[in-house]
Amino acid sequence: MNVLTRCPGLYCGRELLPDGNWSNCGACPRGFRANASSACEPCEDAPMFYDWLYLGFMVLLALVLHWFCIDMVAMRRNIPKEVIALHLSALFEVVLASLIVLQLTDPIGSFSIKSCKAKKLSDWYTLLHNPNPNYEATLHCTQEAIYPLYTMVFVFYALGIVLMLLIRPLIAKKFLPKQGKFSIYAALYFYPILALLHAVGGGLIYYSFPYILIILSVLSNAAHFAFKLNQTVKSLLLSSISDIKNVIVILGHWLLHGYGVIAVATLREITIHPTMLLLVVLPALFYIITAKFTDPHKLHIE
Numbered sequence: 273m274n275v276l277t278r279c280p281g282l283y284c285g286r287e288l289l290p291d292g293n294w295s296n297c298g299a300c301p302r303g304f305r306a307n308a309s310s311a312c313e314p315c316e317d318a319p320m321f322y323d324w325l326y327l328g329f330m331v332l333l334a335l336v337l338h339w340f341c342i343d344m345v346a347m348r349r350n351i352p353k354e355v356i357a358l359h360l361s362a363l364f365e366v367v368l369a370s371l372i373v374l375q376l377t378d379p380i381g382s383f384s385i386k387s388c389k390a391k392k393l394s395d396w397y398t399l400l401h402n403p404n405p406n407y408e409a410t411l412h413c414t415q416e417a418i419y420p421l422y423t424m425v426f427v428f429y430a431l432g433i434v435l436m437l438l439i440r441p442l443i444a445k446k447f448l449p450k451q452g453k454f455s456i457y458a459a460l461y462f463y464p465i466l467a468l469l470h471a472v473g474g475g476l477i478y479y480s481f482p483y484i485l486i487i488l489s490v491l492s493n494a495a496h497f498a499f500k501l502n503q504t505v506k507s508l509l510l511s512s513i514s515d516i517k518n519v520i521v522i523l524g525h526w527l528l529h530g531y532g533v534i535a536v537a538t539l540r541e542i543t544i545h546p547t548m549l550l551l552v553v554l555p556a557l558f559y560i561i562t563a564k565f566t567d568p569h570k571l572h573i574e
Contacts, residue, residue: 275294276294276309276310276311277310278309278310279297279306279310279403279411279413280297280403280405280411281297281401281402281403281411281413282394282398282401283299283300283305283306283398283401283413283414283415283417284297284298284299284306284310284403284411284413285297285298285299285300285304285305285306285307285310285311285312285413286298286306286310286311286312287300287301287304287312288311288312294311297310297411297413298411298412298413299412299413299414299415300312300413300415302415302416302419303315303378303386303419303420304415304419305388305415305417305419306413314386315386315387315388315419315420316386317386317387317388317389318384318385318386318387319385319387319421320389321538322535322538322539323387323389323390323421325482325531325534325535325538326421326477326478326481326535327421327424327425328531329481329485329531329535330425330428330470331366331370331428332528332531333466334366334428334429334432334463334466335362335363335366336528337459337462337466338362338365338366338455338459339359339362341454341455341458341459341462342355342358342359342362342455343355344458345451345452345454345455345458346358346448346451347451349517350516350517351516351517351520353447354447354448354452355448357443357446357447357448358440358443358444358447358448358452358455361439361440361443361444362436362440362455364439365432365435365436365439365440366432368431368435369428369431369432369435370428371383372431373424373427373428373431376427377420377424378420385420385424387418387419387420387421388417388418388419389418390417390418390421390475390478393475393476393479394475395417395418395475396417396418396422396474396475396478397475398413398414398415398416398417399414401413402414421474421478422470422474425467425470425474426467426470426471429463429466429467429470432459432463433459433460433463436456436459437456440452440455440456440459441453441456444456479539481535482532482533482535482536482538482539483532483536484532485528485529485531485532485535486529486532486533486536488528489525489528489529489532489555490529490555492525493522493525493529493555493556493559494555494559496518496521496522496525497556497559497560497563503563503564504563504564505560505561505563505564508559508560508563509560512556512560522556525555525556526552526553526556527552529551529552529555530549530552533548533549533551533552534548534549
């Protein structure tokens with residue numbers, strides 16, 4: 273029986289063989305990760321709250337892109353029932369894909385998952401940390417050290433495409449036959465782009481998505497108000513509460529901003545206090561109050 277000795281590199285490990293010996297150093301099987309002694313241990317941790325927030329962000333990203341593309345191809349100032357039908361179809365597709373992914377992830381048939389915790393950025397890029405002992409042959413130990421956060425997103429995107437192709441054409445043909453198909457074409461473009469971004473920058477997104485979400489929600493909120501022809505405080509306030517579409521858009525921005533605030537607090541290990549969520553209304557109020565100072569018609573050239 274050989275003795276367990278530590279492997280070179282950060283992620284190389286040894287498997288315990290049936291005869292009681294240890295295997296040569298290499299990549300641990302899927303669902304396992306090398307511990308400090310280089311023994312491959314099964315991933316038995318429950319995902320942290322921040323992990324769920326990350327997975328939720330990836331789902332929300334796909335859903336918001338669906339809704340944005342539907343609005344762009346519909347080109348309606350209001351929200352008729354035809355557009356609502358496509359929005360509900362996109363929501364159903366994304367939610368169903370998410371539920372199926374959870375059911376397919378170990379333990380299969382359960383909405384709970386077992387994972388290996390992400391400890392540092394390099395855990396997402398094990399391909400870049402294959403050791404080269406004595407500068408000779410490279411020891412390939414590429415694996416999913418943050419199982420299953422990496423592969424779950426790819427499976428979600430694949431299921432999202434399949435469900436969209438099965439459901440959306442039927443809804444689009446009935447409610448919006450001319451423009452509806454273009455929302456499907458748009459999704460067939462942005463899903464591969466999202467998959468590529470996740471493949472290359474998954475770890476960076478994991479640690480920065482709260483800030484990305486807050487910044488994008490603020491910029492999108494400002495862009496929404498900037499398209500209003502009447503930039504007076506009274507007009508902006510009235511349109512924000514009288515127009516149903518504006519109310520939905522503003523509430524959506526507030527929800528995304530609040531999601532980002534909660535994610536930042538969780539990442540920084542700050543206690544989440546309900547008063548923190550009052551910050552979500554500040555970007556909209558700030559724009560409405562200061563819009564008059566940026567009106568180009570009121571600028572005087574001396």
